Amino acid sequence: MLGVLINEKEMKELEYLIKREMDEILFDLKDDRIDHVVKRSMKERYKILFSLFKRVASPKECLKYMPAKKSMYKG
Template sequence: MFGLLINEKEVKEMEYLIKREMDEILFDLKDDRIDHIVKRSMEERYKILFTLFKRVASPQECLKYIRRGNKDRKKG
């Protein structure tokens, strides 16, 4: 386990960077040209990023990035 002490400005910067990365992954997951194996890896990365995001973002912000069940996911 690691501890991290950061100020409010650094929290906002982390939140911004994680959001941009998650947005990019969500955009790429909609691309039919990407193989389903690659998409699976992207989904795993998204889960890790979302876990980090939950630690720094407000619950309202987290709601915007929660992935729903298989309805949102299209077979690649």
């Protein structure tokens, strides 16, 4: 277990960066040209980012990015 002390401005910046990265992954997942193996690793990355996002974002914001069980958790 690690701990980090950040101020409010840094927390908002982290939230912004994570949101942008998750948006990019969601956009790329819709691209049919991307191989399913690559998409699977993108989904894993999304899960990790979302777990970080839950620590810095409000519950209302988290609901917007909550992965759909069917699409995100399928291989």
